[in-house]
Amino acid sequence: MNSIANGSPNTGLLQIDNLGKRFGGFVALENISLSVPAGERLGLIGPNGSGKSTLVNCICGTLRNEQGAVRFDGRKLDGLEAHQRTRLGLSRSFQLPRPFASLSLADNIRIPLLYTVAARGTIHSAREVDERCHHLLGEVGLEAKAQRLPRDLTQVEMRKLELARAMASLPKLLIADEAMAGLTHSEIEEILTLLSRLNDQGVTIILIEHIMRAVMSFSRRLVVLVSGKKIADGAPDAVMRDPEVERAYLG
Amino acid sequence: MRTPAFLLIWLVIAAAVFAGSLAIGNDYVFFAGYVILQYVVLSTAWNILGGYCGYVNFGTGAFFALGAYSTVAIYKFIGDSELPHVIPIPVLMLVGGAVSGVVGLGMGYLTLRLRGAFFSIATLALAVVLETLVVNWDYVGGSRGAYVIRPEEMPLIGNYIRYLFLMMMLLSVASITIARLIEHSRLGYGFATIRDDELAAEASGVPTLRLKLIATTLSGALMGMAGAPFPYYIGFLQPDSTFGLDYAVNSIAMPLIGGTTSWVGPLIGALLLGTLQQVATVTISSAVNLLLVGVLLVVFVIVAPNGIVGLVRTYWQRKPEEFVGRRRVDADAPGSVP
Numbered sequence: 001m002n003s004i005a006n007g008s009p010n011t012g013l014l015q016i017d018n019l020g021k022r023f024g025g026f027v028a029l030e031n032i033s034l035s036v037p038a039g040e041r042l043g044l045i046g047p048n049g050s051g052k053s054t055l056v057n058c059i060c061g062t063l064r065n066e067q068g069a070v071r072f073d074g075r076k077l078d079g080l081e082a083h084q085r086t087r088l089g090l091s092r093s094f095q096l097p098r099p100f101a102s103l104s105l106a107d108n109i110r111i112p113l114l115y116t117v118a119a120r121g122t123i124h125s126a127r128e129v130d131e132r133c134h135h136l137l138g139e140v141g142l143e144a145k146a147q148r149l150p151r152d153l154t155q156v157e158m159r160k161l162e163l164a165r166a167m168a169s170l171p172k173l174l175i176a177d178e179a180m181a182g183l184t185h186s187e188i189e190e191i192l193t194l195l196s197r198l199n200d201q202g203v204t205i206i207l208i209e210h211i212m213r214a215v216m217s218f219s220r221r222l223v224v225l226v227s228g229k230k231i232a233d234g235a236p237d238a239v240m241r242d243p244e245v246e247r248a249y250l251g
Numbered sequence: 252m253r254t255p256a257f258l259l260i261w262l263v264i265a266a267a268v269f270a271g272s273l274a275i276g277n278d279y280v281f282f283a284g285y286v287i288l289q290y291v292v293l294s295t296a297w298n299i300l301g302g303y304c305g306y307v308n309f310g311t312g313a314f315f316a317l318g319a320y321s322t323v324a325i326y327k328f329i330g331d332s333e334l335p336h337v338i339p340i341p342v343l344m345l346v347g348g349a350v351s352g353v354v355g356l357g358m359g360y361l362t363l364r365l366r367g368a369f370f371s372i373a374t375l376a377l378a379v380v381l382e383t384l385v386v387n388w389d390y391v392g393g394s395r396g397a398y399v400i401r402p403e404e405m406p407l408i409g410n411y412i413r414y415l416f417l418m419m420m421l422l423s424v425a426s427i428t429i430a431r432l433i434e435h436s437r438l439g440y441g442f443a444t445i446r447d448d449e450l451a452a453e454a455s456g457v458p459t460l461r462l463k464l465i466a467t468t469l470s471g472a473l474m475g476m477a478g479a480p481f482p483y484y485i486g487f488l489q490p491d492s493t494f495g496l497d498y499a500v501n502s503i504a505m506p507l508i509g510g511t512t513s514w515v516g517p518l519i520g521a522l523l524l525g526t527l528q529q530v531a532t533v534t535i536s537s538a539v540n541l542l543l544v545g546v547l548l549v550v551f552v553i554v555a556p557n558g559i560v561g562l563v564r565t566y567w568q569r570k571p572e573e574f575v576g577r578r579r580v581d582a583d584a585p586g587s588v589p
Contacts, residue, residue, distance in 0.1 A: 062450065081460070082453035091454070098451040100444050102512070111444055114437045116456035169456055 013038040013073055013204050014059070014090075014173055020067030021051075021058055021228075028054045029228045032068070036206065038172070041199055043219030043236065044208045047248075051228040052208050053095060056175050060092050061085045073172060087116050091171030095178045095208075097158040099150035105161060106146040109133045109168050116169035132168070140164045140194060156187040163194060173204045180214055188214050216240075224248075254432055261424045269417060281416040283533075285484060287525035288419040289477050293498060294505035294517035295426040296473035300466045301503065302511030303439065305446030307371045310358070312498040313378035314471045316385065317354055318347030318478025319493050323391045326399050326482065337402055340418045340480050347479030348472040354381075355471020359464040366449075375499075382494040396489035399482035415480050426473055430514035442466060474502075497541065501525075504544045508551045510560025519559050 012035035021029040029051045036042055046052050057063040059070055061082035070077045072090055080088075091112075100108050110133050117123050123132065137143045140160040145152065153161060159179055166174055176195060180188045192214060199205050209215045215222070215236070222239040224232040226248045232239045239245055272280045293311055300306050322343045329338065354377075362373045386394045405414035433439045441462045444452035449459050482488045501524065509520025524547065528540045555562040 060454065062453070081458070082450075083456045083458045086454055086456040094451065094454070098448045100447040100451065102447055103440075103443055107440065107443075111440055111452070111457060112455040114440060115458075118437075119456065165451075165455060 012036045013040075014206075015071040016059070016068065017071075018068035019055070019058060019065050019070065021054055021063065021065045027228055029058065029065070032225075032228075032230050034223065034230065034233070036173070036204060038204055039199070039202060040204050040206075041218055041220045042204075042206045043215040043222045044206055044225065045210070045212075045215055045222065046225035049227075050225040052225055053177060054228075055225065056092060056177055056206075056208065059085075059175065060090060083115070086112070086169055086171075087119060089170070089172035090175075091166045091169050091173065092175040093159075093162040093166040093177060093179055095181070097150075097162040099153075099158065099161055099165075101150055104147050104149060105137060105142055105153075106130075106133045108150065108161060108165055109136050112165055112169040122170075136164045136168050139167075156183050156190070159183065159187075159191060160194070163191070167198065167203075171203060173206065174198065175206045175208070177208045178210065179207075180209060180211055192218055254428065257431060258424070258428050261427065265420045265424050269420060272416070273413070278410050278412055281410070281412045282484075283529040285412065285416045285419050287522065287529060288416070288423045289481070290501055290505060290521040290525040291423040291518055292419070292426045292477040293474055293502040294509075294521045295423075295430050295514065296470045296477065297502040298506040298511055298514075298517045299430060299433065299442075299473070300470040302506050302516065303433065303442035303446065304463060304466045306366075306463070306466070307503065308374045308470065309371050309499045309503070310374035310378040311474055311502040312494045312496060313374075313381045314351045314355065314474035315478035315481070315498050316490070316493040317351045317381065318344075318475030319481040319488055320385055320391050321347040321350045321475070322479050322482045323397045323399060323488055327390060327397070340415065340483070343479040344418070344422065344476040348476035351475020351478070352468045352472030354475075355467040355469075356464060358471065359467030363460060363463060378494060378499070382490055385494070386490050392488065394490060396487055397482070398487050399485075401483045401486055411483070415484055418480055419477070422476055427514050427518055429469070429473070430517070434514060438462065438465070500541065500544060504548045506558070508547055508558055510558030510562075512557075513560055516558050516560045523559075 014034070014036040016032055016034040019029055019032040020027070032051075032055060044052055044055070054063065058065040059077075061077065061080060061084070072085070072088060075088065077085055077088075077090075100111065103111070110129060113123065113129050113132055117132075118129065123129055134143055134146060137146050140163060142153075142157060142160055142164065145157070150158065150161060163176065163179060166176075174195075179195075180191050183191065188211065195205055195207065195218060207215060207218055219236050221234065222232070222236040223230060224239060224242075224245050231248060232242045232245045234242075268284075272284060293315065296314075297308060297311055300308050325338060325343065325346060358374065358377055362370055365373055385391060391397055402411050405411050408414050408417065433442065441452070441457045441459075444455065444457050445459050445462060452459050478493075481493070505520035505524050506517040507520070508524060509518065510516030524544060527543055527547075531537075531539050531543055551558065557564070
């Protein structure tokens with residue numbers, strides 16, 4: 001296994017130790033250890049069914065891992081509900097966008113503002129919340145549609161709304177689960193620009209993606225999952241040259 | 252509009268309605284009006300869980316009956332003691348509300364992993380379990396039922412039914428004020444996310460479990476409060492009719508016909524359907540009530556799936572930018588009604 005770029009143990013913003021997850025007799029994840037330092041741009045790749053989304057779900061608290069531990073920002077996450085992890089600064093976007101269908105775009109963004117940022121006490125007035133809603137929608141270019149419903153959005157706009165909502169909770173770590181699936185070349189560029197800008201602002205990003213061009217241009221480090229096991233972890237170029245990766249993943 | 256102003260306006264309206272009813276000079280108005288107001292409270296309470304959160308509760312009758320039987324239990328208890336025999340209705344409402352609220356909280360805990368039809372079936376089961384308990388509890392009359400003697404007069408107001416009517420009116424005002432307060436608060440946004448997508452809600456920091464428990468408790472407590480004065484209204488309380496499915500059906504149909512996403516919907520639905528039922532009882536027969544509900548429900552599901560409020564909004568949406576979605580806008584489905 002490659003381990004080229006890696007912080008020393010227990011120093012990462014996200015620290016995963018020997019994580020394991022089963023569904024009945026099926027082993028979805030096996031002994032996954034991963035350390036993600038603050039500011040990292042990590043690409044997570046793997047064939048369909050390799051356990052990427054399960055790993056995200058275990059990190060974010062949607063699923064419970066039977067083995068191992070996840071630490072975030074020096075805190076053990078075991079036993080914490082998904083919303084508590086979000087409040088700690090761990091945010092995700094969903095593979096298939098899951099907007100709040102009956103709420104306007106502005107209100108979609110308002111939810112994490114009200115329930116995470118305001119709950120932390122950094123926003124006080126309703127006007128501040130309103131301003132931040134519109135600022136965030138402006139950042140993803142959706143301000144003009146602030147009062148529309150999600151069903152009025154195009155595919156790429158839906159992805160942007162998903163990202164804006166994930167960004168609204170002011171995360172330290174953002175996990176973008178296939179945020180570019182089904183998008184055109186120029187739309188992919190738009191999302192990548194958005195993620196890069198976010199990273200420049202200090203947000204650590206884990207990008208899960210099938211589109212290799214996007215992953216290679218964005219990531220500074222690449223992790224490969226195959227059949228629930230981590231088979232490579234290191235600089236993107238080195239990982240892609242790894243014979244095991246070539247054999248298992250790229251064919 | 253701020254909540255105190257809203258409350259004040261509705262108290263004025265309530266006072267006007269009460270004065271108007273007195274002016275008619277026939278106490279039957281109060282008997283009929285009481286039932287309609289009772290449905291305003293029940294459908295508003297149902298809507299907090301069913302409309303805002305999308306959890307369809309079929310156990311309205313159970314919560315209502317718990318409130319009613321709390322009153323019977325107190326009535327029996329003080330009947331055997333030296334305490335003054337008339338207990339103020341607000342006190343009974345608070346006790347009935349507390350009992351139903353606790354059961355609502357319990358139901359929330361037991362059913363929190365269930366969604367959609369499974370949750371609804373569980374609430375139906377709860378109603379059956381509670382009815383069985385009451386039927387076998389002799390202290391409150393068991394299957395024979397219990398007599399509760401309504402006092403003749405209330406000082407200053409006159410006939411006791413007027414006092415019951417007035418109390419139910421105040422409870423109605425309180426209910427719609429609470430519902431509106433929820434809608435315009437962080438809690439209301441949280442409820443809406445539970446209705447739309449619980450997984451995304453959690454990922455956005457919404458403590459869905461805690462919110463669901465708040466909704467089941469609040470909804471149950473208001474239903475219990477509506478049931479508390481009922482023994483005094485009816486005089487003879489029987490488990491069969493008190494736990495009846497009528498309450499469940501009506502408290503679901505009324506918000507659906509009025510519209511589930513706003514406090515206005517259950518109010519309009521209850522006033523409309525409740526009045527229709529009362530008129531039908533007098534002019535045709537009391538048996539036609541549920542038929543009326545059924546027919547109207549079918550008509551509304553076809554013609555206006557988002558209720559009257561949804562219909563009016565759709566009409567206004569011809570000028571989209573001004574009306575769509577400043578707050579919540581009805582999506583295609585009314586809640587997640589199975």
